[in-house]
Amino acid sequence: MGRTGAYLQVERREHDVRPACEAVADYDEFALPLSADEQREQASRCMNCGVAFCQSGGIFDDIAAMVGCPLHNLVPEVNDLLYRGRFDEAYDRLILTNPFPEFTGRVCPAPCELACNLGLHDDAVTIHDNERLLSDLAWERGMQPLAPAPSTAPLVSIVGSGPAGLALAWELTRRGMRVRVYEKDERPGGLLVYGIPSMKLSKQIVRRRVELMERSGIDFVCNADATQLASQILAESDAVVLAAGAGVPRDVAIEGRELAGVHFALAYLGEVTRAQLEGREAAIDAAGKDVVVIGGGDTGVDCVACALRQGARSVTQVIRAQRPPASCDTHELWPAPRKVYEQGYGQREAEELLGDDPRLWSTDTIGFAGSGHVEAVRIQELSYDGERHLVEGTQREIPAQLVLIAKGFLGAEPALFEAFGVGEAEHEANAHLLCAGDEGRAAVYAAGDARMGATLVATAIADGLACANEIAATHA
Ligand SMILES: Cc1cc2nc3c(=O)[nH]c(=O)nc-3n(C[C@H](O)[C@H](O)[C@H](O)COP(=O)(O)OP(=O)(O)OC[C@H]3O[C@@H](n4cnc5c(N)ncnc54)[C@H](O)[C@@H]3O)c2cc1C
Ligand code: SF4
Numbered sequence: 288m289g290r291t292g293a294y295l296q297v298e299r300r301e302h303d304v305r306p307a308c309e310a311v312a313d314y315d316e317f318a319l320p321l322s323a324d325e326q327r328e329q330a331s332r333c334m335n336c337g338v339a340f341c342q343s344g345g346i347f348d349d350i351a352a353m354v355g356c357p358l359h360n361l362v363p364e365v366n367d368l369l370y371r372g373r374f375d376e377a378y379d380r381l382i383l384t385n386p387f388p389e390f391t392g393r394v395c396p397a398p399c400e401l402a403c404n405l406g407l408h409d410d411a412v413t414i415h416d417n418e419r420l421l422s423d424l425a426w427e428r429g430m431q432p433l434a435p436a437p438s439t440a441p442l443v444s445i446v447g448s449g450p451a452g453l454a455l456a457w458e459l460t461r462r463g464m465r466v467r468v469y470e471k472d473e474r475p476g477g478l479l480v481y482g483i484p485s486m487k488l489s490k491q492i493v494r495r496r497v498e499l500m501e502r503s504g505i506d507f508v509c510n511a512d513a514t515q516l517a518s519q520i521l522a523e524s525d526a527v528v529l530a531a532g533a534g535v536p537r538d539v540a541i542e543g544r545e546l547a548g549v550h551f552a553l554a555y556l557g558e559v560t561r562a563q564l565e566g567r568e569a570a571i572d573a574a575g576k577d578v579v580v581i582g583g584g585d586t587g588v589d590c591v592a593c594a595l596r597q598g599a600r601s602v603t604q605v606i607r608a609q610r611p612p613a614s615c616d617t618h619e620l621w622p623a624p625r626k627v628y629e630q631g632y633g634q635r636e637a638e639e640l641l642g643d644d645p646r647l648w649s650t651d652t653i654g655f656a657g658s659g660h661v662e663a664v665r666i667q668e669l670s671y672d673g674e675r676h677l678v679e680g681t682q683r684e685i686p687a688q689l690v691l692i693a694k695g696f697l698g699a700e701p702a703l704f705e706a707f708g709v710g711e712a713e714h715e716a717n718a719h720l721l722c723a724g725d726e727g728r729a730a731v732y733a734a735g736d737a738r739m740g741a742t743l744v745a746t747a748i749a750d751g752l753a754c755a756n757e758i759a760a761t762h763a
Contacts, residue, residue, distance in 0.1 A: 340402040340622060341414060344749070347623075354622050356399040357746040358385045362414055369417055378425045381418065386457045387496065387748060389426060390450060390479060392419030393488050395745045396585075402622040426495070433457070435504025436465045441525040441762045444469060444729070446513040446703065449477020450744045451735020452530040453496070454751030455758075456505045462759040467506040469513045469520065474564070477532055479744070481557040484589050486596075486632075490564060517706035524729040525762050528754060529721075531703055533736035537694040539581065542665075543655030552586045552693035559593045573597040577686040579664045580604045580645075581652050582693035590691045591633030591645055602637055602645045603685055605666055607675065610648035651677060661690055699737040707731050719754045732758060 341362040343355035356362065361380055368377035381388050395415055403411035443459050445452045448470040456466045474480055476493040501507065513520060513531070520527055536551045538544070555571050562569035573594040580590045583606035594602050615625040630644065637645040647666065654665040668681035704714050709721045709731055717738060724730035734754035735747040742750075 340404060341399040341412075343402060344398070352624050353398045353743065353746065355402040356414075357743065357749045358391070358752075359749075360384050360399065360414075360418070362399055362412075365421070366412060366414070366417060369421060374421060374424050375428075378421045381421055385418075385745070385748065386454055386752070387450065388418045388422040389492055389496065390488065391745050391748070392416070392422050393492070394479075394483055395743065398624075398743075398745075401624055407621060430499055432499050432502035433460050433504075436460060436463050438465070440465045442467060442523065443526045443528065443758060443762070444520045444524040445528045445530055446520070447477060447529070447531040447735070447737065448472075448475035448497075448507065449530065449532050449735060449747060450479060451532075451737070451747040451751035451754075452477065452528070453500070454748040455528055455530060455734060455755045456500060457503075458752050458755035459758060460500075460503050460505055462755070462763055464759065464763055465504070465506075467508060467524070469511045469516065470507060470509045471512045473509055473561075475507050475509065481560055482553060482586075482589075483744075484556060484593055485560060485563060486592065487589070490560065514700070514703045514706045521707065521729050521731075522727065526724065526730045526732060526758050527707060528732040528734050528758070529699070529703060529707060529709075529737050530733070530735045530751065530754075531699055531737045533696045533698045533739075533741045535697045535700060536692065537697055539652060539692055539694065541652065541654045543657065543661065546655050546657050546661040547659060548657070548661040548688055549655060549690040549692070552580070552582070552590050552691045555691050556586070556589055556593060559597070569597070571689070573599040573602075573689050575600055576688040577601045578603070578689045578691065579652075579685060579687040580691045580693055581664075582606070582695065583608055583646065584693060584695060585631065586695075587691075587693040588631035588633040590693055591631075591637055594689070594691075595633070595636055595640055599689075601641065601686075603647060603687075604634070604645045605647050605650050605652050605664070607651055607669060608648065609671055610646075653677075653682070655687075655690065656684060661687055663687055664690060696736075696741045698740055699733075704733075709733075719757050730761070 340355055342359050344357040344359050345354060347354055361384060365377050365380050368380060385391060392415060397415040399414045400406065400411040405411055440463055442465045445455050445466060445468045448468050452468055456468055459466050468475065472481060475497045479488060479493045480490055534553065536553060550571055558571045559569050574597050576599055578594040578599045580587045583604060587604055591602050591604055611626045611628045613628050615627050634644050634646060649669045650666050651669055652664055653667050655661050656663040656665060663684040664687045665682060665684050668678040670676050670678050713721045719732045719734060720730065721733055722731040732754055734750050736742055739750060
């Protein structure tokens, strides 16, 4: 795209032409081109509207949110092939840009649909559901593994097996490199397994992909904390990628934080899934309890949904933000996500089961009460006048025997980066390549949430693919 809004300032100007009396006297071109600078100015007027917005994936400065598909999926082409019933071709077109549509077709919040032109005047195309159908059909037909790399190929070690690590492993294998994935959890998958709950993504879907990757020669080493194994990994590999996610949680520093029964959301969600996979009772259980979830994001929604499934007596979600309006301000900058009141699946379920949307808007958590174990959460209302203020005289306690802190993530574990010789400045530079290797020591890269901070599955996959491109260009 050219310069934003340039078409408002620069007028169209075509090339000049030689005077006709002169031009007809020979066979030379009659056009008199503009200078390079004049032509560049003309090019700046382009609005890129010939390319569908849905596949434009990027963060617009004014919006500060992902708009369009981060993987740049060839959405209109895929949709057209699907419409014509050419399922194999549609799937093949889809995986040109997205190796794992079985994940995104289930969990992606579909920023592509927010950017769908049809959505301006009507409801957007069901891009996300289309993707899922194509991947389901492809798996039904049967998936073929990649050809394993020869034992002489360069070895890339990947730390972390979330969507970024899996995308790196798949793409590097496809390009003929050997791949070993170190994962500190007991199963590969990262947040696809131990974050996103099974009702959004069945763990069987992750397992069958990992099995296909194993059949492609990818070596998964689980229960392996790479921070402890850094020197061995650096010595044995040609390149190392830190794709370890951004799992350091944001805490609340308030009275009573040390009480039993107060947990980080991810510890809870991970335990719920672990217990399911191991066929046992979860060690953190909401059954019969009043549950308070602190934080209004998607992780909070997953906590609400899991607590309901465990048989919570009540669920309350405490949210600092103000309740958004029911309808959209039509002057909002398109295609920014609309800030309107919506329910996630957990809130919808809570309302149906317990009679109310669980969210307490404009409310802060100011402390926990209890002796040894949490018994109540102290809350206070907030007012906004451009800034946030606690409202005097609105303090109260709500009963809680289980509290889940879902206030987002601070980033990657610094100790891992230190163990691989990456200083703070290199990490913060935000590039894929963090340290170029030398004789006997691998180059170190970062990808996914570990590089960018908490994002989306599709964004993490896209970053894994971009990092794999860089590695293959240097090391293959
Ligand atoms: C609860 C929750 C729900 C979400 N739901 C959605 C959703 O519905 N849709 C969506 O698009 N996005 C969702 N996200 C965001 C999405 O899951 C992440 O952006 C994505 O998984 C990031 O991928 P990643 O590969 O970079 O990191 P991760 O998925 O975090 O994987 C990192 C892996 O590295 C491993 N690791 C860390 N340290 C080490 C170490 N020292 N040694 C070895 N291994 C290590 C971890 O165990 C983990 O397996 C959700 C996030 C959360 C927390
Ligand atoms: S990966 Fe997500 S954003 Fe991209 S096309 Fe699929 S649903 Fe849309």
